[in-house]
Amino acid sequence: MEKSQVALVVCRTYEQEQVDSALEKGIRLLGGIEAIFSKEEKILLKPNLLAKAAPEKAVTTHPAVFKAVGKLLQEAGYENLYYGDSPGNPIGGVARVASGCGIKEVADELKIELGDFNSGQEIVYEEGLTEKHFIISNAILDCDGIVNICKMKTHQLERITGATKNMFGAVYGLNKGAFHAKYTDADSFAKMIADLNNFVRPRLNIMDGIIAMEGNGPQSGTPIAMNMMLLSKDPIALDTVFCGLVGLNPELVPTNKRGQEYGVGTMLEEEIDVLTDEGILTIDDVSKKYGNFNFDVYRGGDSKMQLKMLKPMQPLLEKKPVIIKEKCVKCGICVDSCPLTEKAISLQGYPAYNYKTCIRCYCCQEMCPQKAIEVKTPRLARMFDRNWKI
Ligand code: SF4
Ligand code: SF4
Structure with missing residues (x-):
């Protein structure tokens, strides 16, 4: 071949x-x-x-x-x-x-x-x-x-x-x-x-x-x-x-x-x-x-948990987009970028997330022109070096 x-x-x-x-x-x-x-x-x-x-x-x-x-x-x-x-x-x-x-x-x-x-x-x-x-x-x-x-x-x-x-x-x-x-x-x-x-x-x-x-x-x-x-x-x-x-x-x-x-x-x-x-x-x-092995990219594993019993732990395990208020200029581009019909982010002064409906597609983070959205991994998930999707 x-x-x-x-x-x-x-x-x-x-x-x-x-x-x-x-x-x-x-x-x-x-x-x-x-x-x-x-x-x-x-x-x-x-x-x-x-x-x-x-x-x-x-x-x-x-x-x-x-x-x-x-x-x-x-x-x-x-x-x-x-x-x-x-x-x-x-x-x-x-x-x-x-x-x-x-x-x-x-x-x-x-x-x-x-x-x-x-x-x-x-x-x-x-x-x-x-x-x-x-x-x-x-x-x-x-x-x-x-x-x-x-x-x-x-x-x-x-x-x-x-x-x-x-x-x-x-x-x-x-x-x-x-x-x-x-x-x-x-x-x-x-x-x-x-x-x-x-x-x-x-x-x-x-x-x-x-x-x-x-x-x-x-x-x-x-x-x-x-x-x-x-x-x-x-x-x-x-x-x-x-x-x-x-x-x-x-x-x-x-x-x-x-x-x-x-x-x-x-x-x-x-x-x-x-x-x-x-x-x-x-x-x-x-x-x-x-190569550059210090290049900042996520190298940990992924875990997809279907167990209903773990659902209450979601906020402690699943990564999520977070607004950095000091950088945000309230332009609303992140809100326009959200692909959901019922948007999971809304402008309330600063943008605010509804993490219950957010699907973690990160379009908002991708399109923010001010670097004002970061994707954060909760401390517990970081300890296991895992990306959890519950
Ligand atoms: S796109 Fe960025 S700067 Fe604009 S409102 Fe959203 S977080 Fe703030
Ligand atoms: S991560 Fe995706 S679903 Fe969640 S608020 Fe941002 S654009 Fe909307």
Whole structure:
């Protein structure tokens, strides 16, 4: 069986020349861009545009990485390029978010147009094992192939967000919230994400890990230098290498586990070659050489308790989002982000939670622009180093 290949290239800065050169090296290690896309194809560049945030905050794909990808394709003779993503909060339009992240200016300079992420169509995906209905942005449906340009970050629901989770941006606008309401835990959500990846099938995945995000990601975490880009045709293998580099067991990431099970890619170390300047290495080798095991990501286990008798202990065991009043500006974005019909958060001066109905999807935490929501694990649960879901 052919192994999945993940190219790891070192890059310590966002200076354009160095990013260009690192990207070229990575593509060369994968066998060249011509082996992935043909020249007449319409190719979508899909960065992470979670929210309007300056590049140095490490919330979104850095414009220098986006530019390097656009330039490399254009210089190789690919003319039919466009770009975009469906942000977490689509109100105000994709262009506004892309501009706030520095991506639009770069795209304008390269004359790469924004695709249609402001409308979508319902598709029936019969092959879906968990989800057969998606409303997908027209830009995704219009293209022949996708370059998924994701960001190396932590995520409160799935622990990490990398290549696999980045394709959630294919879902049109506010329909993303409906999926959070339907798939209320990390595992069921990951099954839907696996189906979605099988439907959209990005052909090339490029991870911006030059400056990554640790801690309270995917929007409110801390930027941290990881000094690398990862590239692969297999998003699960790519995310698995990311896990190895930060000392996280890849099996604890539901998008990896379900992605492997649903045939999106592989998370088995013996099925993954890491391609580097020094030749082919294992995940273990590159983790020791380039990894950071102090990277702030949750590494404990998960416990799903169905026992009714434990219900009264829920507040002592289950993690929950908490408002940091000193940072909150009472903008209400968290309330708008809650996907439940009967919202589990309301603005009463400061936002207040109804933890009895909250499904712990963390959309509110994900979308708070002020880093004013943290996900806290109660002391008792921390003692057992477990994530409890009761
Ligand atoms: S989104 Fe953040 S800053 Fe705005 S009200 Fe909610 S917690 Fe406060
Ligand atoms: S309050 Fe926050 S974590 Fe709870 S269901 Fe709403 S968005 Fe999800």
